[in-house]
Amino acid sequence: MAFAGGILGFLDKDVDGIVGNWISEMGVSLQNPHIAALLAKLNVVTNRQLEQLSIFTFCFSGMFLTEGTGLLLRRQWAKYFTIIATAAFIPVEAYTLLSRFGWTKLTILVVNIAVVWLLIIMLRREQRRAGTLPAKSQSVPVAELSSTEEAVVG
Numbered sequence: 001m002a003f004a005g006g007i008l009g010f011l012d013k014d015v016d017g018i019v020g021n022w023i024s025e026m027g028v029s030l031q032n033p034h035i036a037a038l039l040a041k042l043n044v045v046t047n048r049q050l051e052q053l054s055i056f057t058f059c060f061s062g063m064f065l066t067e068g069t070g071l072l073l074r075r076q077w078a079k080y081f082t083i084i085a086t087a088a089f090i091p092v093e094a095y096t097l098l099s100r101f102g103w104t105k106l107t108i109l110v111v112n113i114a115v116v117w118l119l120i121i122m123l124r125r126e127q128r129r130a131g132t133l134p135a136k137s138q139s140v141p142v143a144e145l146s147s148t149e150e151a152v153v154g
Contacts, residue, residue: 001065004058010050016042079123087116 016039070078093109
């Protein structure tokens with residue numbers, strides 16, 4: 001949350017100049033092509049973009065703070081919240097993968113899907129142990145259903 005507030009400190013300031021000074025103080029050359037590209041992008045950042053980034057960062061950190069607090073206090077809702085929050089990234093990751101393929105993007109997507117799947121399995125096992133979820137859904141033969149229905153009616 002402090003980061004979200006810190007972003008607002010860049011409003012009406014020379015963002016690329018400030019970041020360039022930080023990079024120089026770390027001993028990294030500003031002539032590096034990657035650093036030069038970063039600074040060129042920061043040169044065109046607007047106050048509106050900084051405000052939007054600050055709001056997004058604030059909401060994101062609030063979500064993680066809520067999730068972490070709930071998990072720390074061992075609240076059941078926090079487990080569902082974690083699954084939803086983790087699964088929410090899957091469509092975004094799939095879109096970025098489809099827009100421009102990359103093996104790293106594919107790996108992140110697969111790992112995220114696996115984590116969501118694992119979280120769901122762990123939650124269901126916990127619910128079975130607690131008795132809030134049936135052990136296994138057992139199918140009842142149709143013949144038994146009709147005789148049961150007759151017994152209830154008759």
